[in-house]
């Protein structure tokens with residue numbers, strides 16, 4: 001006699017995600033994986049977009065936030081140095 005083993009269902013990362021609480025036409029909660037706004041893709045309107053700092057699509061960094069900050073700093077430095085030069 002062998003005891004039947006419970007089959008462990010597959011476990012995916014989205015199963016741990018917070019659930020959508022919208023009420024379905026059946027009256028039960030929706031239970032689809034929720035976005036940051038607490039609603040799933042069907043009930044929460046537009047997606048909240050790609051996460052900030054996504055490195056999956058990274059190619060060269062020309063448009064990254066860090067690069068923009070750096071360019072701003074360099075621009076400030078040039079302006080400051082031009083101001084200095086005018087004084088002499």
Ligand SMILES: [Zn+2]
Pocket residue numbers: 020021022030031032039040041042043
């Ligand atoms: Zn939903």
